Each structure stands twice: as C-alpha cells, then as structure tokens.
Amino acid sequence: MRRPVIGVMGAGVPSAGCLGAARQLGRTVAERGWILLTGGRPEGVMAAACAGAKEITGSLTLGILPGVSGEGPDVDIAVFTGMGEARNVVNVLTSDVVVACGVEGPGTISEIALALKADKPVILMAASDPARLLFESVRSRNRLLHAATPEEVVELIENELGVARGNWKV
Amino acid sequence: MRRPVIGVMGAGVPSAGCLGAARQLGRTVAERGWILLTGGRPEGVMAAACAGAKEITGSLTLGILPGVSGEGPDVDIAVFTGMGEARNVVNVLTSDVVVACGVEGPGTISEIALALKADKPVILMAASDPARLLFESVRSRNRLLHAATPEEVVELIENELGVARGNWKV
C-alpha cells in the first residue's frame, strides 16, 4: 500500500510561531512514515517543514514547484510544473490530507479552498477566527478540522487515514 | 486598445440575492463595452452574469471552462481547459479586474486568493465580515476593494481601469 502523502501548506513569509510549528510538524509527519508534500520552495513554512522531516532517517519529502527550478535543499523529489500557482491544485490533489500551518497568505487560502472543493480532509492549525468562520461557511460534505498544535494535527491525520484507508499503520 | 476583461466570480449555487446582483452586474459590465469573463458553466453566478450581459447588443461573454465541454447558453466564446479547478488561475490572470459576487463557495474563495496573489485588483461585493477580514489580513501591495451593489462595483472598475490604462473610455 502506498505511503500516505501529507500536504503541509503555509506562507512563504510566515509568523515566527508558524515557522517553529512547521518544523515540528514536518518532523512528526516523517516519524510516522508519511511522505511530506510542500510547495517546495526554499522559504517559510515549506522550507521549515522539509527541514524538520529531514531530521528523520528514511523520511521522504516531495516538493511541487511553480517553476522549472528553485527547489529547497531539503526536497528529496522535486516535481516541476512550470504552471505558477496552478500547481496549488496539484498540491491538494496529491495529498491524502491537507494541513494549513497558519492561514497567513493568499497562496495558503487558495490551497485550503481548492482542497475543500476537491473534498479532501483539511486541517487548519492556528487559524484566525475569520479564517475558521469563512471556511466553515463554505464546507459542504467535506471534513474541515481544527488543531492548535502539531501533536493535535497528527492525531487528526491518524484518524483520517484510519477511516480512509482501513486502519493503515506504518 | 483591447477591450477590458472583467472577471465575475461566484458560486454555482448562490443565494438569491447574489443571483440577481450577478445578472445586473453582467448587464452593466456589457453596457460599458467591457468583455465579461466567467467560469462558463450553466449555473449560478456564472450563468446569471452571462445572461445579463447578453441582454445588451454587442456584448461579448468569455467562459473559461474546467472541462472540454459544458458551456452555458450565453457564453459567446468558450475556452476549454480540461484542467479542472486549475482553470481558476486562468480566470484571474485573464481578467483586468476580478469581482467576487458574494463569497459563498470554495471555488470563489480560491479565485479571490489567486487574484490577490497575482496582484490583480479585486472587488468583493456583498462579502461577509469573515471574508472581508480574512482577505484584508493577507493583502499586500494589491488593491482589495469592497462594494455593496453592482453600481458601486462598476464605479470601482472605472477607477481601476482609469488608473491602469490611461483613462480608457469605451
């Protein structure tokens, strides 16, 4: 059975709190044996999550890039789309679960919205009240979950993968 | 000089208020001589705006479709992308100004976010408080404007086109 892919989305220029959480989240995702997917660029949440994952032996990081080069140093597999922000669609369609590590930029908002549209499980970590309220207002049959910490995120992911994949365990 | 393209985004299953406003907005955009761009499908805000535009002689409606068929009856030119929601990127990049006619679904949210990311002028019509607050929080140097009615939207568009295109007049 294929290893689950966890997409971690977040701003290129995030708040300090998000940056630390992203690194911890990347590490925890890697510890579970899941593949970490990010937007692949060497900045912000993307870079921090990948750096966290690469602290773990055997981790695998997948970066989906907007351009034809420019991947961060901790990206194991760089998928180059050359499609700019249209690659955000690939990010969410390729992820089994989408995690927003903060909702601090338009790119992240687009990815949350595209994930809801695609009926992917979405976990918002440390989202502001307006973000929570807006996304709650447009959810339909999809699962929109909320977490305060990386530990809570991972618990929610485990639940999601259990439901979706017959109690998949690493 | 090319005719300006005004992108009108909105839900496939909108509230009744949005539907009426979309039709009026489409008609007013067409009266100004601007090209109306929508997502092209025969439902919701897309269909209502196109229907409004086609009440005006000489109007031109451009639909950017997610699939390879399925355009609405009031779409003059159907651009088929076959790319699903990735076509939302084409919608915003092709529009000189992006108008959200309500913020009532994830597709619309993604388009607003992608437009802000692409530094397009964005006008939110009849947006909820959470929508206004969230998008205000992620705007950077781009222009994010608010309107309550189609008339206000058109005034804002005229301002935007004047600034951007050397007082372009139809």
Place this chain on the structure above:
Amino acid sequence: MRRPVIGVMGAGVPSAGCLGAARQLGRTVAERGWILLTGGRPEGVMAAACAGAKEITGSLTLGILPGVSGEGPDVDIAVFTGMGEARNVVNVLTSDVVVACGVEGPGTISEIALALKADKPVILMAASDPARLLFESVRSRNRLLHAATPEEVVELIENELGVARGNWKV
C-alpha cells in the same frame, strides 16, 4: 449557435512560405466569420495569422498566451494562462478544428499530437513527408487531413464544420 473557433498553429520562427500562408489563412478564416485562435505571441505564424484576420472587418482573434502578458498587437482577446507550454492543451481543446501551418517547431508538433489525442480534426498544411508519415502512424479514430494551400484548408474546415455542426453556415 457559437461561432466556430479555428486554431492555427505554427512556428515562432517559420519559413517564409509559411508566414505568407499564415497571413492568408488568418484572413480567410476571418472572412468566413470564424474566430481565429492562436498562441497569441507577437511572432511567426501566430502574428501573421492574426494580422491577416484583422484585415477583415468584424474579425475576432483569440490568443492563448503561455505567460501573464506579451500578447501580439492583433490579438482581440488575450487569455493569459501563466502555464507555459501547458497552454498548448488549451489551444487544441478550445479549437473546433486545428490547423498546423507548417510543422517546423517542437511546439507545433506537440499541438498536433495533443489535438490527435483529444480527437480533434487536424489539418496539416505544407507538412514534410516525415511529419505526414509520423502523424498518420498514430492516428486512430480521429480525422487527420492534408492540404497544400490556405484555400484547401478552408474547404476542409467547411467540410468538418458541416459534419460536426449540422451544416453550420455563417
């Protein structure tokens, strides 16, 4: 009924013969009342076909661009994809008939191949023997036609539109 869209594909740096034929083809397509679709950039076959079309009053030229700007002067409606060569897919899916005005560059080859894959009618004008042989070898149920001149191309288009659209006449 929507106006047919005729996609004219060809090299950015074509041979002199192709350039003249592209201009004549653009003009003839416009005379029939069909919309001319090209890749939209200000060079080669794209530019020549658009220039030919704009000699005709009431003509409409649609350019599907790889970037977010850079359309040629004779493009009436510029669709900006920001997706690089992935826009070639949009070109062929949006065209009712695809015409290759020479087969002189890799972009054109990709468009012919994508059109055959999408089961679009494809007309090769002034193709080399290897081009004819290769594309004949991979055609399946789709229609692959050959022409030597713009006049022959237009006759073939008329046949195709007649079959596909219930004897559509402008």
Place this chain on the structure above:
Amino acid sequence: MRRPVIGVMGAGVPSAGCLGAARQLGRTVAERGWILLTGGRPEGVMAAACAGAKEITGSLTLGILPGVSGEGPDVDIAVFTGMGEARNVVNVLTSDVVVACGVEGPGTISEIALALKADKPVILMAASDPARLLFESVRSRNRLLHAATPEEVVELIENELGVARGNWKV
C-alpha cells in the same frame, strides 16, 4: 544531491517489443539508483517500466497522473494533477532525461516535442524513421539522442548526467 529522475514515456497500447524493452529499461534505471518517472497509469509502457523498477530493492517510482486517481500498482508516489494531458508538461519538466520507449502514440509524440521545447535531453529508443527525421528537423540547441536497446539508453543517460551534474555517480 538529489537522485536523478529519468522519465520513461511510451504508448498505453504499445507493440510487444516496446513492452519488453520498457520493463527492462525500468529495471535498469532502478538498478542505477535513479528515480523512474512515468505517466503512472496501469497500462502499456508506463506499467511495464514501473513493474521492472519494482523488481529492484530500494527502487522509487513516481507517477504523474492525468486524473485524480487511477495510478498503477507499481507506482510508489502518485502525483495527481487533474489536468489531463497538460500533465505531460510536468512529466518532461520533472525529468532530468526523457526517454521515449517507442514513438507509437500521440501522447508520446507530445512529450518528446515538449521535452525538446524545454531543452531537456531526449533519447529516442526504437523510433521509426519518420519519427527520427521529424524530431531531428526541429531540434535546435537541445540534445536529441538515439538508441536501439535499454542498455544503450542507460549509457546515454550516464553520459548526460555526467555532463549535467558533475559526474554524478550512484
């Protein structure tokens, strides 16, 4: 340094000769420690190459899918684009070297052409004379190479990676 990605392209319904060669090619690519990239669907050259690679312990297969599901059983990492044939662009941009295992369908032709357009090294294996002649006629500064067998392909890849990556060795 990232593991090189070798894209193996070919028909969904190939000739018997291509099928055997694809399997051998996939195995040989995996033996070298390179990542195998294919179109990811469970048929033809894609499936055979992946099956060959998975005979090797530690192999890694990356499938770039046109849809949102439907990957073959030997795909380790499935990237879902939901973009139809536009994913062919992602295939070639993500590959360090593109190998056509036969030129037997329009999809493969589009990928070769897109790879040449993107200036990727391209290796044609067992190509027909028209295919060789046509692609030779549109090459510019890019490298277009020819091989008869999987062994020859791998030698050519080693040369390409040596040049491009400072004598990278697995």
